[in-house]
Each structure stands twice: as C-alpha cells, then as structure tokens.
Amino acid sequence: QRSDIINLAAGPSQLPLQVLEQAALGLLNYEGTGIGITELSHRSPEFKALTDSLENSIRTILDVPQTHSILFVQGGGCGQFSAVVYNLLARHYLLYPDLKGEERVADYVVTGSWSKKAAEEARMIAASCGARVNVVADARENSQSGKSFEGVPSHDKWKFSAAPAYIYYCENETVDGVQFSDDLQSPASFPFSSLPASPDGAAPIPLVGDHSSSFLSRPIPNLSQHALIYAGAQKNLGPSGLTVLIVRKDLLVDTVAASKLGAPVTPTMLAYKTYADAASLPNTPPMFSMYVSLLAVKFYLERGGLAALRQRNEAKQRKVYEVLDEGVAAGLFHGNVQAASRSWMNVTFTLSSPELEKAFITVAQEKGLRGVKGHRSVGGIRLSLYNAVSEDQVDIVVALVRQFIQERS
Numbered sequence: 001q002r003s004d005i006i007n008l009a010a011g012p013s014q015l016p017l018q019v020l021e022q023a024a025l026g027l028l029n030y031e032g033t034g035i036g037i038t039e040l041s042h043r044s045p046e047f048k049a050l051t052d053s054l055e056n057s058i059r060t061i062l063d064v065p066q067t068h069s070i071l072f073v074q075g076g077g078c079g080q081f082s083a084v085v086y087n088l089l090a091r092h093y094l095l096y097p098d099l100k101g102e103e104r105v106a107d108y109v110v111t112g113s114w115s116k117k118a119a120e121e122a123r124m125i126a127a128s129c130g131a132r133v134n135v136v137a138d139a140r141e142n143s144q145s146g147k148s149f150e151g152v153p154s155h156d157k158w159k160f161s162a163a164p165a166y167i168y169y170c171e172n173e174t175v176d177g178v179q180f181s182d183d184l185q186s187p188a189s190f191p192f193s194s195l196p197a198s199p200d201g202a203a204p205i206p207l208v209g210d211h212s213s214s215f216l217s218r219p220i221p222n223l224s225q226h227a228l229i230y231a232g233a234q235k236n237l238g239p240s241g242l243t244v245l246i247v248r249k250d251l252l253v254d255t256v257a258a259s260k261l262g263a264p265v266t267p268t269m270l271a272y273k274t275y276a277d278a279a280s281l282p283n284t285p286p287m288f289s290m291y292v293s294l295l296a297v298k299f300y301l302e303r304g305g306l307a308a309l310r311q312r313n314e315a316k317q318r319k320v321y322e323v324l325d326e327g328v329a330a331g332l333f334h335g336n337v338q339a340a341s342r343s344w345m346n347v348t349f350t351l352s353s354p355e356l357e358k359a360f361i362t363v364a365q366e367k368g369l370r371g372v373k374g375h376r377s378v379g380g381i382r383l384s385l386y387n388a389v390s391e392d393q394v395d396i397v398v399a400l401v402r403q404f405i406q407e408r409s
C-alpha cells in the first residue's frame with residue numbers, strides 16, 4: 001500500500017498524491033482531447049498552451065524577472081555541467097575576442113560532490129581551448145578529515161579570479177547534505193555582495209547556480225543577481241527528464257559565431273539559444289515530465305507558494321535535526337555537517353558502528369521508510385525531506401528515530 005510507505009529517497013522522490021492522481025487522468029485523456037498526454041503531438045496547440053502555462057507558473061511562483069527566460073531542456077543536471085561551460089565560454093569569446101585561451105578562467109565554488117563533478121567537467125571542456133578552472137574554495141579543506149564536505153567555507157577563504165568568465169556554485173549538495181543558508185547574514189550564505197565586478201562594467205560577471213535539489217523548496221535569495229539557475233525536475237518538482245533553466249537573456253548567445261573565434265564548438269542541443277529561439281520546443285520535449293511538473297507547481301501555488309513551502313520545509317528539517325542531535329548526544333549518531341550549512345532537503349549522518357547502521361536500515365525498512373541509505377559514494381544515512389514529504393510523515397519518522405535512540409542508549 002502506498003499509504004504505508006514514507007519515501008525519503010534523494011531523487012527521484014515522492015510527489016504529492018493529488019498531483020499523481022490528476023496526472024493519472026491526463027495520462028489517459030488529456031483535457032478532454034481523448035488522447036493521453038504522452039500520445040499528444042508536441043506541436044499541438046494544447047501542448048503549446050501547457051508549455052506556456054508551465055513557464056508562467058514558474059515565473060509566478062519564483063517571481064522571475066523579465067530579464068530572464070525560462071527554458072525547458074533535457075539531459076539532467078549532468079547535462080548542464082557541460083552546457084554551462086559551452087554557453088558561458090561562447091559568451092566570453094564574443095565579448096572579449098582578443099583574450100588568449102589561458103586568460104579565460106571559470107570560477108568554481110566546490111562545496112560537495114556535485115559541484116566537484118561540475119568543476120571536473122568544466123576543466124575538461126575548457127582545456128580544449130586552453131581555458132582553465134579556478135577553484136574559489138574547496139569545502140574539504142575545512143573538514144576534520146580533509147576529505148569530506150562538511151560545510152560552506154568561511155567567506156574570507158574564497159579566492160575569486162579577477163575577471164572570471166563566470167562563477168559557479170551548487171546551492172544544495174544532495175550527496176553531502178551541505179546547503180547555503182538563505183539568511184544572507186549567515187556565515188554559510190553565498191557572498192553575493194563580494195563577487196568580482198566585470199572589468200568593463202558591460203554586464204555583470206555571470207553567476208551560475210545548480211539548484212537541482214532545492215528548487216521550489218523556498219524562495220531564492222538574490223535570484224535576479226544570477227545569470228543562470230538550473231534544476232533537474234526530479235526532486236521537488238516532478239518526474240525526471242525535465243531540466244528547468246532560468247537564464248538571463250545575455251547568455252542566449254550565438255555559439256556558432258563564438259566557435260569561429262576559438263570557443264569550443266557547442267553541440268546544437270546544448271546551446272541555450274536553440275531553446276530560446278524555439279520557445280523550448282526545438283525537438284520533442286519530455287512531455288509527461290512537463291505535464292506533471294505543471295500540476296505540481298499549480299498545486300504549490302494554490303497552497304501559498306514558496307513562502308508556505310519555506311515555512312513547512314523549515315519546520316520539517318528542524319524536527320529532524322533535533323532528533324539527530326539527540327542521537328549525537330547519546331553517542332549513537334555522528335552529524336557530519338556544520339550546523340550553519342545543514343541542508344533542509346537532505347539530512348545526512350553516520351552511525352557509531354556498521355552494525356548499528358545496519359540495524360537502523362532494518363528498522364527503517366520494517367516500519368515502511370524507504371530510500372534512507374546514503375549515496376553509494378559516501379555511505380551512512382540520508383533522509384531527504386523534499387516538498388512532497390508531509391509534516392505528518394516527518395513526525396512519524398522523528399518518532400521512529402527517537403525510539404531507535406532510546407532503545408539503544
């Protein structure tokens with residue numbers, strides 16, 4: 001029974017039941033057409049209307065300014081690890097054609113496994129034109145072991161380049177459970193106020209954020225200061241297959257022209273302009289994912305939008321970290337992430353022995369919890385608390401964990 005299970009997986013993850021029930025109807029008969037959503041032509045007026053509606057509802061819920069386009073692409077977060085480099089280097093070549101390859105630098109803030117992977121991809125692509133990657137800060141240098149990601153490095157340790165082609169960060173590190181604080185006074189916030197200025201003042205240095213695992217979980221501070229925010233749909237939004245881009249219009253550059261100046265050749269389907277020119281329909285899009293995502297955004301809009309989501313998500317994580325701290329005090333758990341950088345979406349911890357960890361996983365499984373194992377690269381436990389995980393479900397999880405601690409201390 002679905003109602004017996006609490007899915008705490010890191011993605012794909014739970015979606016609201018009401019959204020799934022609506023989607024099931026649309027799968028059979030989309031809005032009275034007699035055709036299911038996955039059988040409909042993507043060139044039909046009905047699907048064009050769906051695409052427009054998805055764009056408008058995301059613009060509304062996040063308050064996206066008209067300076068930015070909202071685009072729908074495929075290839076997931078990993079696809080963007082590549083696309084970011086191609087599009088942003090192309091823009092840099094068009095703006096500054098006379099610079100040598102080695103004078104072009106992309107700045108990466110590495111706070112966890114996904115930004116590390118993104119930086120590696122950038123290094124590979126940038127090398128093809130002699131450009132390079134500068135690691136602004138690496139959170140591992142902050143950690144006790146020197147190996148794990150345990151928090152946002154203090155701002156005074158960040159070393160930006162003088163004039164990078166762009167600056168990249170990951171808002172929530174899904175594997176490690178490290179998130180930037182949305183309180184801009186916090187030492188774990190992103191230092192928006194100290195970003196390097198553009199050398200000629202033409203356009204601000206583009207700031208790129210991977211928001212895959214926190215998208216639509218709370219408002220984005222300083223959204224308009226970003227040149228690009230991207231997110232795979234499969235955490236807070238809908239089924240996998242869809243990647244949402246919020247992209248400042250000066251990033252929609254002619255990548256073919258840039259390649260003639262020496263920029264790496266951008267595959268057509270990775271160029272942002274391809275999607276902007278075709279209103280996100282240059283080819284067959286992930287229609288079902290877009291449909292369910294639209295239902296989800298409308299569902300959240302009807303329930304108070306991001307302010308209400310923030311309130312619920314804040315309360316959820318507070319309860320879970322509270323019980324995690326009880327486990328730490330009892331000597332059973334170890335919370336790896338510094339308090340100020342604790343992720344609201346992915347709560348990660350380890351247990352004091354492999355046997356205890358096994359016991360935890362067994363109890364969780366018996367009681368109907370699913371998806372609690374940490375990412376295979378880091379192990380431990382990870383409880384993901386995305387939008388669709390209700391406060392009632394969190395209360396059940398917290399009670400279970402509390403009982404587990406009490407029985408063993």
Ligand code: PMP
Nearest residue numbers: 076077078079114174212213232
């Ligand atoms: N970035 C983040 C923050 C993620 O959590 C993930 C996936 N869990 C990715 C990128 C990669 O996304 P995808 O699997 O859609 O390529």
